[in-house]
Amino acid sequence: MFLLDSHCDAPLMLAKGADFGRRVEQGCTPGRFPVTHVDFPRMKKGGVNGSFFAIYTSNALSPDQATRRAFELISKVYDAVEQNPSRAALATTPAQARYNARNGLISIFLGMENGAPIQRDLSLLRMFNRLGVTYLTLTHARSNEICDSCTSSEPRWGGVSPFGREVIAEMNRLGMMVDVSHISDASFWDVLKYSKAPVIASHSCCRALCDHPRNLTDEMIVALAEKGGVVQVNFYPSFLDKAYGEKVSALIDAEEDAQAQWLGNPSDPVLQQRLQAAVTALNAVPRPSYRKIVDHIDHVVRLVGVKHVGLGSDFDGIETCPDGLEDIGKMQRIIIELRKRGYAEQDIRHIAGGNFLRVMEQVQRLAE
Numbered sequence: 001m002f003l004l005d006s007h008c009d010a011p012l013m014l015a016k017g018a019d020f021g022r023r024v025e026q027g028c029t030p031g032r033f034p035v036t037h038v039d040f041p042r043m044k045k046g047g048v049n050g051s052f053f054a055i056y057t058s059n060a061l062s063p064d065q066a067t068r069r070a071f072e073l074i075s076k077v078y079d080a081v082e083q084n085p086s087r088a089a090l091a092t093t094p095a096q097a098r099y100n101a102r103n104g105l106i107s108i109f110l111g112m113e114n115g116a117p118i119q120r121d122l123s124l125l126r127m128f129n130r131l132g133v134t135y136l137t138l139t140h141a142r143s144n145e146i147c148d149s150c151t152s153s154e155p156r157w158g159g160v161s162p163f164g165r166e167v168i169a170e171m172n173r174l175g176m177m178v179d180v181s182h183i184s185d186a187s188f189w190d191v192l193k194y195s196k197a198p199v200i201a202s203h204s205c206c207r208a209l210c211d212h213p214r215n216l217t218d219e220m221i222v223a224l225a226e227k228g229g230v231v232q233v234n235f236y237p238s239f240l241d242k243a244y245g246e247k248v249s250a251l252i253d254a255e256e257d258a259q260a261q262w263l264g265n266p267s268d269p270v271l272q273q274r275l276q277a278a279v280t281a282l283n284a285v286p287r288p289s290y291r292k293i294v295d296h297i298d299h300v301v302r303l304v305g306v307k308h309v310g311l312g313s314d315f316d317g318i319e320t321c322p323d324g325l326e327d328i329g330k331m332q333r334i335i336i337e338l339r340k341r342g343y344a345e346q347d348i349r350h351i352a353g354g355n356f357l358r359v360m361e362q363v364q365r366l367a368e
């Protein structure tokens with residue numbers, strides 16, 4: 001079995017100075033890390049063979065800031081892998097990942113979340129691809145030069161922009177995967193129309209089970225599967241369970257705000273206390289069980305079978321985790337739950353990572 005996580009925000013923690021060679025301490029007050037979910041020892045404990053580290057940039061950055069930030073994050077990932085040669089290795093193809101696994105190494109792939117760093121320049125897209133970026137999530141929380149976001153206040157393009165069409169064509173040519181997570185419904189349908197290759201949703205759940213614009217409708221899941229793509233279920237409790245999401249929405253805003261202030265001045269005891277209080281308030285709300293993740297997997301399977309679903313945790317990019325799956329060290333719980341629900345071993349292998357690697361292989365084969 002190759003267990004793959006197609007999306008996490010670990011580079012953000014690396015940029016804050018986390019050392020992935022040792023288990024990064026949990027907890028709010030000690031150390032510099034309010035919460036971390038990923039490091040190499042815990043990936044090993046969870047039986048994880050590969051993980052996509054997201055090169056994430058905020059839509060709030062200027063184009064030049066976004067490009068610089070992307071280079072900074074890529075460089076941090078290179079450093080973390082280089083410092084841990086007995087634990088991890090970079091990978092850009094499924095064949096490389098399988099080779100790494102045979103040698104006992106965890107594969108670190110690069111995905112880019114938000115196309116802002118490529119500005120309006122396809123040569124930057126080609127350079128990021130050469131640096132190892134194998135998928136691009138077209139945008140994030142807001143519209144960009146490529147397309148509209150599902151959480152944009154107002155659509156800027158009504159879907160994919162004319163430049164976005166060029167980006168998709170170039171990605172098809174390069175063998176890069178187009179990621180539809182975060183994009184608007186209209187953008188989704190445009191991507192399906194314009195992409196010649198199958199596409200992925202690197203970290204998205206089912207809207208039928210949790211009505212949120214970040215999640216995919218049944219119609220979208222069916223269309224994505226018909227095109228040969230894959231839906232990688234997100235672990236974020238607010239995308240798994242609508243009632244929980246509504247309960248914590250204001251608490252999450254307060255926690256984010258407290259954390260941003262504290263990061264600006266980590267030695268200030270008042271800011272530290274405020275953050276601690278915000279974290280405690282958020283954690284006091286009961287979180288949905290990790291079994292909800294498997295409910296979303298079941299739903300995709302009922303719609304389109306076992307060949308179009310996988311796992312995209314969003315660890316290190318989420319404020320809370322499902323109950324029972326607080327970090328990547330507990331990933332085997334999903335496998336155990338799939339077995340409990342009667343999935344055959346062959347099918348579990350597809351879900352755990354086989355499906356994603358198959359799509360990746362196909363996209364790369366279609367490259368010109």
Ligand SMILES: [Zn+2]
Nearest residue numbers: 113182203317
């Ligand atoms: Zn995301």
